[in-house]
Amino acid sequence: MRASLIQIGVDEDESVEARRARVASLVREQAGADLVVLPELWTTGAFAYESFATGAEPLRGPTYEAMAEAAREAGVWLHAGSIPERGEAPADGGPGAEGPLCNTSLVFSPSGALAAAYRKIHRFGFDKGEAVLMGAGDTLVTVPLPDTTLGVATCYDLRFPELFRGLVDAGAETLVVPAGWPERRRSHWTLLAQARAVENQAFVLACGTAGTHAGVPQAGHSIVVDPWGEVLAEAGPDEEILTVDFDPARVARTREQFPALKDRVLGLPPPTV
Numbered sequence: 061m062r063a064s065l066i067q068i069g070v071d072e073d074e075s076v077e078a079r080r081a082r083v084a085s086l087v088r089e090q091a092g093a094d095l096v097v098l099p100e101l102w103t104t105g106a107f108a109y110e111s112f113a114t115g116a117e118p119l120r121g122p123t124y125e126a127m128a129e130a131a132r133e134a135g136v137w138l139h140a141g142s143i144p145e146r147g148e149a150p151a152d153g154g155p156g157a158e159g160p161l162c163n164t165s166l167v168f169s170p171s172g173a174l175a176a177a178y179r180k181i182h183r184f185g186f187d188k189g190e191a192v193l194m195g196a197g198d199t200l201v202t203v204p205l206p207d208t209t210l211g212v213a214t215c216y217d218l219r220f221p222e223l224f225r226g227l228v229d230a231g232a233e234t235l236v237v238p239a240g241w242p243e244r245r246r247s248h249w250t251l252l253a254q255a256r257a258v259e260n261q262a263f264v265l266a267c268g269t270a271g272t273h274a275g276v277p278q279a280g281h282s283i284v285v286d287p288w289g290e291v292l293a294e295a296g297p298d299e300e301i302l303t304v305d306f307d308p309a310r311v312a313r314t315r316e317q318f319p320a321l322k323d324r325v326l327g328l329p330p331p332t333v
C-alpha cells in the first residue's frame with residue numbers, strides 16, 4: 061500500500077479559500093497512492109480558536125465538496141483531516157439558535173463517497189480553547205479498506221491508549237491520526253506515535269501541520285511507524301508530502317509471531333488498601 065501524508069503549512073497569511081484550493085490540487089497530484097492523509101483543522105488552524113465559529117461549515121460544506129471531488133479525481137482513499145463542523149440547530153432552539161461545533165474528520169472512498177465521519181472524542185485545552193468551544197464525539201470509527209482496516213483518532217486522542225485499544229478491538233490495523241501538534245511538545249508526538257504502534261501492533265500514520273498560526277509554531281514531523289515500533293518515514297518541520305510504501309499484512313504477521321495482545325488481562329478488580 062502506498063500512503064501520502066500531506067503536511068500542510070497553516071499560516072494566517074493564506075485565506076481558507078486559497079488553502080482549500082491548494083490542498084485539493086495537492087490531493088489530486090497523489091493519484092497512484094492508495095491512501096492520502098491530511099492534518100487536523102487545516103482550514104482554520106487547530107489553535108486559531110476565534111476562527112472555529114467563523115470558519116465552521118456544515119458536514120457537507122465547501123471542504124467536504126472539494127475533498128470528495130479531489131478523492132474521486134485522484135482515485136484514492138482520502139482521510140481529509142478534520143473541519144470545524146457546525147451541526148444542525150435544535151428544532152426547538154428558537155430564532156438564531158446554533159447547532160453544536162465539533163472537530164470532525166472526513167474519510168472519502170476513491171469514488172468520492174463519504175466513508176466515515178469521526179468527531180474527536182478528547183478535546184484539547186483543559187478549561188479553554190477546543191475543550192470549551194467544541195462538543196465531544198462519543199463514537200469510535202473504523203473504516204474497512206480493501207487491504208487494511210483504518211482506525212481513526214485526532215491529535216490529543218493520541219494521549220489516550222484506551223481509545224486505540226477500542227479501535228484495535230473493532231478490527232483496526234492501521235491507525236490514522238491527523239493533528240495540529242505544537243512544536244513545544246514534539247518529543248511527545250514522536251514517542252506517543254511509536255508507543256501506540258508498539259502496544260497495538262499496528263501501523264500508525266500521523267499527519268501534522270507545519271507553519272505558525274495563532275502564535276503557535278507547529279511541530280510538522282509527520283510520521284509513519286510500523287507494527288514493531290520502527291519509524292518508516294518522518295517529515296521535517298516544513299510543508300512536505302511524506303510518501304511511504306508499507307505491507308498491511310505485517311500487522312497479522314506481527315500479532316501472530318509476538319502475540320502479546322492475546323495476553324491482555326481485562327476487568328481486574330481495584331487494588332485493596
Ligand SMILES: O=C(O)CCC(=O)C(=O)O
Pocket residue numbers: 106183184214215216217219240241242245248
Ligand atoms: O496533546 C498535545 O500536546 C497537543 C494536542 C493538540 O494540540 C490538539 O489536540 O489540538
